[in-house]
Amino acid sequence: MSTHAGQVVLSLPGGRSLRLARRALWAGLVMAVACLLVCTLGIFTGTYHITTGQVLEVLGGGGTTTDRFIVIDQRLARLCAALAVGASLGLAGSLFQTLTRNPLGSPDIIGFTTGSTTGALAVLLIGGAGTGVGAGGGAVLGGLATAALVQMMSSGRRGTGGSRLIITGIALGAMLASVNDYLITRADIESAESAKAWTFGSLNAITWSQSLPLLLAFPVLLAATAVLARPLRMMEMGDDTSAGLGVRTEHVRFAALGVGVILTGAAIAVTGPIGFLALAAPQLARRVARVPGVPVATAALTGALLLCTADFLAQRVLAPFQIPVGLVTGALGGLYLMWLLWRQE
Structure with missing residues (x-):
C-alpha cells in the first residue's frame, strides 16, 4: 500500500482488485434477485386467497376495493417495511462491526437496540403516545443517549477500543433491559x-404511515453509510496509521455511531426490536461476497433478504396464525451466534 496526493492506493497483485469488485457485484445481484423472489411470493400468496390474475390487475391499477386493500395496503406495505427495516439493520450492523473491528459488534449486542427500545417504551408507557412518530422519536433519542453513554464510558487515554466499547455496551444494555422490564x-x-407484544418485533398489521418515515430517510442514511465506508475501512489498520493517511478518526467514529444509531432507532420505530439481524447480515454478506471488510450494499441487501424470508416464515409456519417476526429472527440468530462462536475458536 502506498500514498499519493493524500489518497490511499492499494497495490493488489494481478487484477485482484477487479476480481474482488466483480465478486461483490455478483453477490449483490444474487441477493437482489433472491429478495425479488421472496417479495413475489409474498405478494402473490397469503391466507386471503387472490388469484394471480387478480393480483396483476391490482398492480396494474385496477381490481376491487377489497383486493386493492389486501395487495397494496397489507402485502405490499408489509414487504416494503420488511425491506427497509432489514436493510437498515444490515447497514447498522456493518457500521458497528467495522467500527469495533469485531463480528460481535452489532447494535443488539452492544446495547444500542436496548437503548432505542427504552426510549420508545418511555414514550409509549409514560408519555401515552401510540406507535408512530412519537415512538420513533423516542427510539432514536434513546439510541443516541445510549451511544453517548457507551462512548463516554469506553473512552480511554488511547481512544475508544473495539473490545472496550463492546463490553461497555453489553453492561449498559443489561441495565437498560432491567429498566425496560420495570x-x-x-x-x-x-x-x-x-408494549410487551411490541418488544417482540412484528410486521403484523403494518401500515404505510408507520413505515413512510423510514422509507423516506433510508436513501439519505444509505448515502451517508457509503461515504463513511472508505474511511472506516482505512481505520481497520489502526487509528495511528489511518490518521497518518489523513483520516480524522474521531470525527469518523462519531459520525458512524450517529448514523448507525439513527438506522437502528428508525428501524425499531417501525417494527419494534428485531434481534440478531444486524449481527448476522454483515457477516453473511462478507462471506457471500468473499471480500475484505463488510460490503455496504451487500450488507443492506442481505439484511433485507433475511427479514423478508423470516417474515414469510412467520406468516406461513402456523397459518392462519401469524407470529412476530422477531421470534423467528431470534431463534435463527441464536443458532447463527453459536456457529459464529464455534468458528472463532
Whole structure:
C-alpha cells in the first residue's frame, strides 16, 4: 500500500482488485434477485386467497376495493417495511462491526437496540403516545443517549477500543433491559400487554404511515453509510496509521455511531426490536461476497433478504396464525451466534 496526493492506493497483485469488485457485484445481484423472489411470493400468496390474475390487475391499477386493500395496503406495505427495516439493520450492523473491528459488534449486542427500545417504551408507557412518530422519536433519542453513554464510558487515554466499547455496551444494555422490564411492570395491564407484544418485533398489521418515515430517510442514511465506508475501512489498520493517511478518526467514529444509531432507532420505530439481524447480515454478506471488510450494499441487501424470508416464515409456519417476526429472527440468530462462536475458536 502506498500514498499519493493524500489518497490511499492499494497495490493488489494481478487484477485482484477487479476480481474482488466483480465478486461483490455478483453477490449483490444474487441477493437482489433472491429478495425479488421472496417479495413475489409474498405478494402473490397469503391466507386471503387472490388469484394471480387478480393480483396483476391490482398492480396494474385496477381490481376491487377489497383486493386493492389486501395487495397494496397489507402485502405490499408489509414487504416494503420488511425491506427497509432489514436493510437498515444490515447497514447498522456493518457500521458497528467495522467500527469495533469485531463480528460481535452489532447494535443488539452492544446495547444500542436496548437503548432505542427504552426510549420508545418511555414514550409509549409514560408519555401515552401510540406507535408512530412519537415512538420513533423516542427510539432514536434513546439510541443516541445510549451511544453517548457507551462512548463516554469506553473512552480511554488511547481512544475508544473495539473490545472496550463492546463490553461497555453489553453492561449498559443489561441495565437498560432491567429498566425496560420495570417500565412494563409499572404500566396498566392493557398498556403492558401492548408494549410487551411490541418488544417482540412484528410486521403484523403494518401500515404505510408507520413505515413512510423510514422509507423516506433510508436513501439519505444509505448515502451517508457509503461515504463513511472508505474511511472506516482505512481505520481497520489502526487509528495511528489511518490518521497518518489523513483520516480524522474521531470525527469518523462519531459520525458512524450517529448514523448507525439513527438506522437502528428508525428501524425499531417501525417494527419494534428485531434481534440478531444486524449481527448476522454483515457477516453473511462478507462471506457471500468473499471480500475484505463488510460490503455496504451487500450488507443492506442481505439484511433485507433475511427479514423478508423470516417474515414469510412467520406468516406461513402456523397459518392462519401469524407470529412476530422477531421470534423467528431470534431463534435463527441464536443458532447463527453459536456457529459464529464455534468458528472463532
